[in-house]
Amino acid sequence: MSLKSALLGIYDVHYKKLMVLSFLILLVSIASLFVVYVRTGEFFAKDVSLKGGITMTVPVDHPVDIQELEAFLKAGHPSADINVREITKSGKSEAIIVEAADVTSADLEKSLPEFGIALNEGEYSLESMGSSLGKRFFTQIMKALILAFIAMAIVVFLTFRSIVPSLFIVLSAISDIVSTLAVSSILGMRLSTAGIAALLMLIGYSVDTNILLTTKVLKRKSEGGTVFERTVGGLRTGLTMTGTALVAGIIGLYFTQSEMIRDIMLITVIGLVFDVIYTWFQNAGILRWYLERKDGRN
Amino acid sequence: MAEIKKLFFNFRVIILIICLVLGFFAINPNPWNEGVAIKAIARNSSAELAGFENPASSLAPMSHERIIAINNKPVVDIEDYFIQISNLEPNETVQVKTNKQSYKLEARPLVKTTVLNETEIVYINETREVNETINDTVVLVNRTFEKEIERSKIKTEVIGIEPLGFSVGPAPTSNLRKGLDLQGGTRVLLRPADEVSSETLSLMVDSLKERLNVYGLGDVVVTEVSDSPDFLGGTRFILVEIAGATEEEVRDLLGKQGKFESKIGNETVFKGGQDITYVCRTAQCSGIDPNAGCGRAEEGWGCRFQFSITLSPEAARRQADLTRDLKVVSGSLSEQLVLFLDDQEVDRLNIAAELRGRETTEIAISGGGAGITEQAAVDNTLKSMKRLQTILITGSLPVRIEIERIDNISPILGEEFLKNAFFVGLFALIGVALVLMIVYRKVIIALPIMITALSEIFLTLAMAALIGWNIDLSAIAGLILAVGTGVNDQIVITDEAAKGGAEGSYNWKERIKRAFFIIFSAYMTIVVAMLPLMFAGAGLLKGFAITTILAVTIGVLITRPAYGAVVGMLLEK
Numbered sequence: 001m002s003l004k005s006a007l008l009g010i011y012d013v014h015y016k017k018l019m020v021l022s023f024l025i026l027l028v029s030i031a032s033l034f035v036v037y038v039r040t041g042e043f044f045a046k047d048v049s050l051k052g053g054i055t056m057t058v059p060v061d062h063p064v065d066i067q068e069l070e071a072f073l074k075a076g077h078p079s080a081d082i083n084v085r086e087i088t089k090s091g092k093s094e095a096i097i098v099e100a101a102d103v104t105s106a107d108l109e110k111s112l113p114e115f116g117i118a119l120n121e122g123e124y125s126l127e128s129m130g131s132s133l134g135k136r137f138f139t140q141i142m143k144a145l146i147l148a149f150i151a152m153a154i155v156v157f158l159t160f161r162s163i164v165p166s167l168f169i170v171l172s173a174i175s176d177i178v179s180t181l182a183v184s185s186i187l188g189m190r191l192s193t194a195g196i197a198a199l200l201m202l203i204g205y206s207v208d209t210n211i212l213l214t215t216k217v218l219k220r221k222s223e224g225g226t227v228f229e230r231t232v233g234g235l236r237t238g239l240t241m242t243g244t245a246l247v248a249g250i251i252g253l254y255f256t257q258s259e260m261i262r263d264i265m266l267i268t269v270i271g272l273v274f275d276v277i278y279t280w281f282q283n284a285g286i287l288r289w290y291l292e293r294k295d296g297r298n
Numbered sequence: 299m300a301e302i303k304k305l306f307f308n309f310r311v312i313i314l315i316i317c318l319v320l321g322f323f324a325i326n327p328n329p330w331n332e333g334v335a336i337k338a339i340a341r342n343s344s345a346e347l348a349g350f351e352n353p354a355s356s357l358a359p360m361s362h363e364r365i366i367a368i369n370n371k372p373v374v375d376i377e378d379y380f381i382q383i384s385n386l387e388p389n390e391t392v393q394v395k396t397n398k399q400s401y402k403l404e405a406r407p408l409v410k411t412t413v414l415n416e417t418e419i420v421y422i423n424e425t426r427e428v429n430e431t432i433n434d435t436v437v438l439v440n441r442t443f444e445k446e447i448e449r450s451k452i453k454t455e456v457i458g459i460e461p462l463g464f465s466v467g468p469a470p471t472s473n474l475r476k477g478l479d480l481q482g483g484t485r486v487l488l489r490p491a492d493e494v495s496s497e498t499l500s501l502m503v504d505s506l507k508e509r510l511n512v513y514g515l516g517d518v519v520v521t522e523v524s525d526s527p528d529f530l531g532g533t534r535f536i537l538v539e540i541a542g543a544t545e546e547e548v549r550d551l552l553g554k555q556g557k558f559e560s561k562i563g564n565e566t567v568f569k570g571g572q573d574i575t576y577v578c579r580t581a582q583c584s585g586i587d588p589n590a591g592c593g594r595a596e597e598g599w600g601c602r603f604q605f606s607i608t609l610s611p612e613a614a615r616r617q618a619d620l621t622r623d624l625k626v627v628s629g630s631l632s633e634q635l636v637l638f639l640d641d642q643e644v645d646r647l648n649i650a651a652e653l654r655g656r657e658t659t660e661i662a663i664s665g666g667g668a669g670i671t672e673q674a675a676v677d678n679t680l681k682s683m684k685r686l687q688t689i690l691i692t693g694s695l696p697v698r699i700e701i702e703r704i705d706n707i708s709p710i711l712g713e714e715f716l717k718n719a720f721f722v723g724l725f726a727l728i729g730v731a732l733v734l735m736i737v738y739r740k741v742i743i744a745l746p747i748m749i750t751a752l753s754e755i756f757l758t759l760a761m762a763a764l765i766g767w768n769i770d771l772s773a774i775a776g777l778i779l780a781v782g783t784g785v786n787d788q789i790v791i792t793d794e795a796a797k798g799g800a801e802g803s804y805n806w807k808e809r810i811k812r813a814f815f816i817i818f819s820a821y822m823t824i825v826v827a828m829l830p831l832m833f834a835g836a837g838l839l840k841g842f843a844i845t846t847i848l849a850v851t852i853g854v855l856i857t858r859p860a861y862g863a864v865v866g867m868l869l870e871k
Contacts, residue, residue, distance in 0.1 A: 144830035151826035248726040
């Protein structure tokens with residue numbers, strides 16, 4: 001219990017420092033996205049589902065050296081953009097995934113058997129996405145994301161009927177998305193449609209905990225206590241929520257064989273960690289600071 | 299005991315129980331369902347002649363007709379079905395028993411035609427116009443001559459039976475429909491190259507459906523999709539989902555507008571559609587061209603196919619007019635008949651000298667195919683013949699279409715994913731239960747949360763079965779999201795309700811009501827965040843969005859109130 005009260009003491013006394021820390025993390029995330037932008041011309045790498053190309057999923061019964069296969073395919077098709085990954089099940093290779101742009105499926109189908117990977121009709125999957133569709137898809141999803149944010153902001157505002165705290169919630173959700181994108185980009189992940197679906201999930205989770213916090217602080221004044229006491233009242237509930245989601249996400253990440261679910265789980269897990277920082281350091285901090293200043297003035 | 303009794307009389311709990319029972323009937327599970335399900339019936343097949351009807355794609359899986367016995371021998375599963383079918387004799391009358399009634403089918407013989415290396419001399423009758431002197435005047439009359447030609451010998455043999463025309467799948471064990479990425483198949487997203495009205499688009503949907511049916515692919519879903527709501531004027535697409543077809547077949551059948559045209563010089567002789575009245579598809583007048591046969595090509599083998607079509611009288615007249623002034627060069631006319639498909643030349647045919655200026659309605663269309671072995675070449679040639687025939691029969695689409703996306707999903711991988719998704723879900727739930735037990739140190743809290751989460755999954759699946767929604771990977775992702783927020787909400791309810799004593803100014807009902815304020819705001823934000831996704835990417839994320847909205851709505855309306863009631867009573871003690 002002493003550890004818990006010590007931590008709460010730090011949380012109480014140094015809330016401003018923690019708040020500044022959360023903003024620093026946000027700044028570093030934005031900076032890293034810009035570094036990626038300067039280097040590649042894009043804020044994050046997109047996979048074939050967003051820019052067009054081919055995805056082949058081939059089940060394998062023997063271990064395959066992914067790096068070697070990638071090098072082999074790149075040597076065979078120098079102009080193509082090729083990326084090879086594998087799906088493992090309890091440490092054993094289950095299938096390989098070849099993602100490629102600027103190469104035809106027929107060429108890949110010719111190259112893979114040369115590397116000793118058998119292609120039996122009906123056993124492998126082949127997805128090909130036209131590049132114009134990919135681009136259209138991407139701009140639309142970006143629009144969908146922005147629309148989702150606006151709609152969410154409106155709902156939050158209608159809930160609390162108070163502009164500044166609602167803006168804090170939106171800021172927290174945006175920070176969460178930005179930092180998650182930055183970290184997944186550092187991890188070398190390519191953003192897919194599934195990843196974007198995960199980002200939307202994240203908005204949902206992030207807003208969940210933020211609404212909890214804001215309700216506790218703004219709407220429960222009658223329950224008494226200081227802003228900090230009411231924040232701590234929500235903290236336990238919020239951390240339980242994030243904790244269960246994190247455990248579910250990590251389990252999913254470890255066991256799944258589906259690339260789509262893996263993408264979703266990875267982004268969710270990264271985002272949930274940031275959600276803790278942005279809800280309980282950033283939002284709780286600025287909310288407390290804002291309310292104490294407001295009360296002080298009155 | 300009295301508490302438990304009271305619980306079951308709480309109306310929120312009663313509603314949940316009623317919904318669970320209704321859900322059970324909607325899913326209608328029966329793991330012991332026997333036989334094989336009929337997915338589609340091929341055109342003009344023995345099955346269609348025997349009275350089988352093509353099931354509508356909206357039919358619930360459990361309502362599909364199932365074959366349960368062939369010739370009084372029970373059909374256990376798909377493998378058994380194919381073994382029994384392969385044992386049938388040509389010309390045999392087959393008795394097929396389904397769960398609805400009995401049918402009698404004729405097993406038609408399958409004939410294989412091989413072109414031999416030997417040649418033979420055959421005599422054919424030929425009608426020619428000749429000058430004859432009748433009553434001292436020279437007139438043109440038609441005479442029939444016997445002509446001697448040399449051609450490759452053909453061997454025809456019966457090698458089995460023609461497909462009966464069923465496309466079958468495993469007997470369904472419930473009304474849940476698996477999406478394409480879980481059961482395997484081909485998904486194609488097509489975009490009309492020009493702006494089209496919605497009437498034109500539905501016309502195109504119908505002709506593509508017709509094309510696939512004529513080609514022999516019955517188990518297809520063709521729908522219109524748009525990538526934004528109608529009032530925003532999004533791009534329209536056609537989404538085609540086919541169970542079992544190769545990528546090549548799909549590209550040829552769906553990617554072509556199907557504008558067929560034949561020209562002599564620069565003049566059009568006939569076009570696909572109104573000018574062609576009949577396309578022969580029987581073995582007598584279509585198949586590997588007996589005069590050309592197969593031969594070695596640069597890489598592997600190449601074959602020629604040939605089939606006859608019947609032209610309308612107007613088209614025949616046009617051909618006569620266009621050939622009248624041509625010269626004869628070594629047995630054929632100086633200009634060739636050139637065939638175009640979608641403005642690309644597919645073949646050129648020599649026109650026999652005797653056809654000059656004649657109105658012929660019978661025309662032979664030919665083309666070629668190649669393969670690595672001779673057998674592969676024959677197969678590929680016959681397949682491309684079938685595709686050309688299909689396009690000629692079904693005619694051209696109003697505008698050109700472009701293939702924007704083709705996904706060919708292997709059924710084996712799909713099966714793996716489904717099994718895997720099930721275990722991932724199970725492990726994740728166990729993990730969540732463990733966390734809850736550590737936090738609350740009470741099984742009595744963790745247990746109802748788990749039961750509620752499971753009920754939510756079950757009810758969402760039941761809803762999907764009821765409205766005919768496919769469960770695919772993106773739907774599973776949506777389900778995970780919804781269950782996650784569900785557990786979150788229940789934690790909020792529990793914490794609010796459990797706070798009791800300290801801030802005892804409210805009773806538990808009041809506190810749960812206050813918890814629902816948080817839950818409702820969170821619910822609304824999720825729903826509005828999902829709405830824009832319904833349209834993005836021509837509906838490919840629709841499954842995710844709809845399932846999430848469906849599941850969180852069920853949660854907020856049915857399961858969370860019941861959980862609130864349960865927790866309230868548990869904590870009241």
